[in-house]
Amino acid sequence: MTASQPGDNTIEKTVIIGSGPAAWTAAVYAARANLNPLVFEGGITSGSEMIPGGQLMFTTEVENYPGFPQGIDGPELMQAFRQQAERFETRIKTRNIIECDFSKRPFVLKDDQAEETRAHTVIVATGASANWLGLESEQHFRKAGLGVTACATCDGAFPRFRNKPVAVIGGGDSAVEEASFMTKFAKPVYIVHRREELRASKIMQQRALSNEHIQVLWNSTVEEVLGDDEKGVTGIRLKDTKSGESRVVEVAGVFLAIGHTPNTAFLGGQLDTDDKGYLKLTDNYRTFTKIPGVFAAGDVVDSVYRQAITAAGMGCKAAIDAERWLAEQGIE
Ligand SMILES: Cc1cc2nc3c(=O)[nH]c(=O)nc-3n(C[C@H](O)[C@H](O)[C@H](O)COP(=O)(O)OP(=O)(O)OC[C@H]3O[C@@H](n4cnc5c(N)ncnc54)[C@H](O)[C@@H]3O)c2cc1C
Secondary structure, eight states, rough: OOOOOOOOOOOOEEEEEEHHHHHHHHHHHHEEEEOOEEEEEOOOEETEEEEOGGGGGSOOOOOOOTEEEEEEEEEHHHHHHHHHHHTOOOEOOOOOOOEOOOOOSSEEETTTTEEEEEEEEEEOOOOEEOOOOOOHHHHHHHHSSSSEOOOOHHHSGGGGGTTTEEEEESSSSHHHHHHHTTTTTSSOOOOOOOOSSSOOOOHHHHHTTOOOTEEEEEEEEEEEEEEEEEEEEEEEEEEEEOOOOOOEEEEEEEEEOOOESOOOGGGOOOOOOOOOOOOOOOSSSSSSSSSTEEEEEGGGOOSSOHHHHHHHHHHHHHHHHHHHHHHHHTTT
16 A cells, blocks of 8 residues: 555555654554554655664664663664564655644645645654754764764763763753763763853752863853864864854863754644744653644653653554554544
């Protein structure tokens, strides 16, 4: 069966939008519950190529996903997720959904090939994208897995940072949390902040400022990440926002903590979001959004945990919620 075309009568029971741990886990559960799911595995585009698979496609080693005692490469893990969904005959379209209409039933979804798909239930698992500074050097070391990352919880324990100085970029709660976490491994931990006051809550600020291993570099922006392809990151060149002067600080790692942008633009504001742009669920335990039949899972709703295992767990919940909702509506 293929996705519905304009004019045909196919109505999908469940469409899943996304291609990370939440989407593939939802697909495995939905397929095994006979919902015959259709996944729109979108991704970011690099040149003319689309790269689905979510955030783990851009990391090297994943050491904390249960079941892999020796760790596993991010892209390899995502390939395994996808293959498991395919094993239960999940149908897959490598396309981004660009518009949704949740005002009528069945829901109508439009993809980037201008095809429309109609569905009784939709699971939104489109993740969130880490915000980057946008420096060429930052992206070089990030892509090469050589010391620039946006996830301290994920990558902070790597040997390359042990007992070495590292920099956390940002000034909000996440930056302070990441910096406190990094003091378990690296010393000193610099927080590089462009202002002379942190944006983090008072209690978080106190925690950071009283930690002897954390040093805040005020009024500073990163001009360049320094290093080479052999050693990886060796330092950052900072600019003082007041005096305009530049200086080099030696670090072995750079952790971006300047927020994430949940991937929700294609929803056109039909679902509620919190003040950071994450989708709101109707309660903490289930995956219902305010529109019955539309469920959401993974980083697109989660500004707190943002891990592959939590995203996968929510994907499982969303598929079970969708299955039960369809049964309650008497949709076979
Ligand atoms: C550098 C880095 C390292 C990390 N390392 C780890 C780690 O070691 N361990 C760990 O547990 N977690 C790690 N994480 C966090 C982990 O990657 C995320 O928590 C997890 O991927 C979230 O899964 P998700 O399914 O919610 O979304 P994502 O993985 O973000 O996947 C969502 C996908 O949906 C696609 N999409 C978006 N919009 C659309 C649309 N309109 N139509 C179709 N598709 C769309 C996106 O392009 C993306 O490919 C890391 C994150 C980063 C950034």
